[in-house]
Amino acid sequence: MNPKSLVTIILGLMLAGGGCGTARAGATFDAIKARGTVVCGVHTGSPGFSAPDAQGVWRGLDVDLCRGIAAAMFGDANKTRYVPTTSQQRFTALQSGEVDVLTRNTTLTLTRDTALGLNFAGVNFYDGQAFIVKTRLGVKSAKELGGATVCVQQGTTGELNLADYFRSLRVSVQPVVLERIEDGIAAFVAGRCDAFTADGSQLAAIRVSAIPNPDDAVVLPERISKEPLGPVVRHGDDQWNDIVRWVLLAMIEAEELGISQSNVDEMLKSPNPAIQRFLGVVPGFGKALGVDERWAYEVIKQVGNYGDSFDRHLGKSSPVKLERGLNDLWTRGGLMYALPLR
Ligand SMILES: N[C@@H](CCC(=O)N[C@@H](CS)C(=O)NCC(=O)O)C(=O)O
Structure with missing residues (x-):
C-alpha cells in the first residue's frame, strides 16, 4: 500500500x-x-x-x-x-x-x-461467475474455452476463480487482467479477448447496455463459483x-x-x-x-x-x-x- x-x-x-x-x-x-x-x-x-x-x-x-x-x-x-x-x-x-x-x-x-x-x-x-463470448465463435460451454484469451477485472473474486476453474479442468487459458471494467468491456468488444468473465448478473447487464448489438454476445450457461x-x-x-x-x-x-x-x-x-x-x-x-x-x-x-x-x-x-x-x-x-x- x-x-x-x-x-x-x-x-x-x-x-x-x-x-x-x-x-x-x-x-x-x-x-x-x-x-x-x-x-x-x-x-x-x-x-x-x-x-x-x-x-x-x-x-x-x-x-x-x-x-x-x-x-x-x-x-x-x-x-x-x-x-x-x-x-x-x-x-x-x-x-x-x-x-x-x-x-x-x-x-x-x-x-x-x-x-x-x-x-x-x-x-x-x-450470483455465480460466468463467461460471455461472441455469438459467432459458436462456443456453447466454458469447457470449450481451452487456449482462449479471457479478460477479467483486477481485485475481484473472478480473478481467483478463473485460475482455479481451468486448473481443475487441466485446461489452459490466457488471462488478461484489466484494472478498469471499461477496459475489459472495450477489449472484449474489440476482440482482444475471446471471453470476458465476471458475475453472471453483471455480464447480463453488460450485454444489454455495453455491447453495441446484444445478440452478438452470449453468456455461457456455466456458473463456476458461488458469488453471494x-x-x-x-x-x-x-x-x-x-x-x-x-x-x-x-x-x-x-x-x-x-x-x-x-x-x-x-x-x-x-x-x-x-x-x-x-x-x-x-x-x-x-x-x-x-x-x-x-x-x-x-x-x-x-x-x-x-x-x-x-x-x-x-x-x-x-x-x-x-x-x-x-x-x-x-x-x-x-x-x-x-x-x-x-
Ligand atoms: N462479486 C465479485 C466481483 C465484483 C466486481 O467488482 N465486479 C466488477 C466487474 S462487473 C465491477 O464491479 N467493476 C466495476 C468497476 O470496477 O468500476 C467480487 O466481489 O469480487
Whole structure:
C-alpha cells in the first residue's frame, strides 16, 4: 500500500470515530444520524444494480437497498449519497470511512469478512461467475474455452476463480487482467479477448447496455463459483450492522408476508399480528433497532419489498430480464429467506 492511501485510511478512521477494533459502539450509527445522510458505495455503473438514469438519478437493486436504509434511519429514502467505487477501491473506501456501507456487487468471503475488518450484513443477490463470448465463435460451454484469451477485472473474486476453474479442468487459458471494467468491456468488444468473465448478473447487464448489438454476445450457461453478494460495513459498530441487516431482511419479510409498495397502507389495518409488529402498529422493533417504529413501513412505502425492487430493476419488465432463480423466495424454491422478525 502506498503511504498516501495509508494516510487516507488513518484519517478516515479518525473521522469515522475509531479504528476497526477500537470504534465506540454506535459511532458510525451516531455519525450518520448527525450527518442526516447515508453514504453508500456503489458500482461505477451497472444497469439494474446501480447506475444513474438519464436524469442522473441513481437506480437499481443496490441503490434501493441504500434507499431502504435511509428510509429506516430518517423516514426519507432520499437522504442518500452515492459514491461510485471500482473493484479495487471499494474496500479502502469503506475502511477509510469515505462510505458508510458498500451496496455494491461484493461477494461475501471468509478473508473479506475477517482480515479486511469488515462485516457482511446479509446477501441481497445470489450470483455465480460466468463467461460471455461472441455469438459467432459458436462456443456453447466454458469447457470449450481451452487456449482462449479471457479478460477479467483486477481485485475481484473472478480473478481467483478463473485460475482455479481451468486448473481443475487441466485446461489452459490466457488471462488478461484489466484494472478498469471499461477496459475489459472495450477489449472484449474489440476482440482482444475471446471471453470476458465476471458475475453472471453483471455480464447480463453488460450485454444489454455495453455491447453495441446484444445478440452478438452470449453468456455461457456455466456458473463456476458461488458469488453471494451483499452489503458490507466496517467492524466496530454493531448497531449500524443491525440496521443494514434488518432493512434487507425487512424487504424480504415484506414479500413473504405479501406486503408490497402498492398495498402497504391497507396492510396497516391487517389483523395479522406479524404484520402489525412489522409495520409498527404494535411497537417494539423500532425501539430495538434505535429507529422510529414506522421504519419498516417507510422502507416498503418508499422503496418496496425485495420482489418489487427486483422486478423493477432486473426482472422481465426491465432491460436486463433476469429470472428470479436463486433470488426467489425460499417458499418458491429460491434462497431468499427472512430471518424471524420476532
Ligand atoms: N462479486 C465479485 C466481483 C465484483 C466486481 O467488482 N465486479 C466488477 C466487474 S462487473 C465491477 O464491479 N467493476 C466495476 C468497476 O470496477 O468500476 C467480487 O466481489 O469480487
